[in-house]
Amino acid sequence: MDLTAKERQGRGLDALAAALRPYIEARMAAAIEGHNWVALYEAKESDRRGRPFKLNLADPRLLMQMIRYERVAFTDIDASQRAWLEELIQAANRAAHTTEISQRQADRALDTVMLLAESLQLDVPILVDLRLADEPVRQPEEPVTVPRRAVVDEPADGGDAEQVEEYRLHLRRQSRSRSRRLAVLGR
Structure with missing residues (x-):
């Protein structure tokens, strides 16, 4: 059974989230030095949002937002990586709020996931399978x-x-x- 463009993009973002989780956990723990960073982050976000907030480390949008906006922990993220994160957050939001996305949109999102993963030196092997699923073999x-x-x-x-x-x-x-x-x- 072939995957739809939306399913391909979703699986790619889920694979990115799985690779980002240990990266984020290590960076946040180092930045907060010995404190429970999850509890501190949840408290900060609860204050900012004005309602209780529970951290979900499997949510790719949340993980990308953490890297994008928590500059204390992610000091080495450059402008191009921030742009890729922003593009992927918007792509994930678009997919979450529409019934379908085009093959072109999914391909672009998966391409951006690969660029981000390579730049952060993350290993996301499933992306090659998802990206090449619909591409013809080119000479x-x-x-x-x-x-x-x-x-x-x-x-x-x-x-x-x-x-x-x-x-x-x-x-x-x-x-x-x-x-x-x-x-x-x-x-």
């Missing part, structure tokens, strides 16, 4: 060699529009590839 592309020149919006003399489009596609691929490499390296 490696031949590199496009394009001479350095100015990008032209439209060929001025009605020239080769296909060549201009190929060049634009090459630039987009190169830009995405470079940003992902830099993000994984934490730059």
Whole structure:
């Protein structure tokens, strides 16, 4: 039985939560030094929310919010990791409040989960299975060699529009590839 996009995303976020839990427990225990960090966090959140709060360490949204907003314990989280956390929190909220999500939305969320997991050096092996479930096997592309020149919006003399489009596609691929490499390296 094939999983829906919403189920794939949910399983990916649950797998991320399982990997984040020991990471968060270690960081919070170190930041609070010997005190019961769960009780202190619950008390702080109860005060902030104005109602009793019970911590659920299996909830991926809550765990991501802890990393995103508890800067005392998670001092080394950089801007790109915070952006990924914010994107995943919103993706989880969208999935929780709609009946279905698109394959594209699920793929993007799972991609972001993989980027975050790699940047935090977490081991989440199920993600590969979930991410590749619907992807066709792709043949490696031949590199496009394009001479350095100015990008032209439209060929001025009605020239080769296909060549201009190929060049634009090459630039987009190169830009995405470079940003992902830099993000994984934490730059």
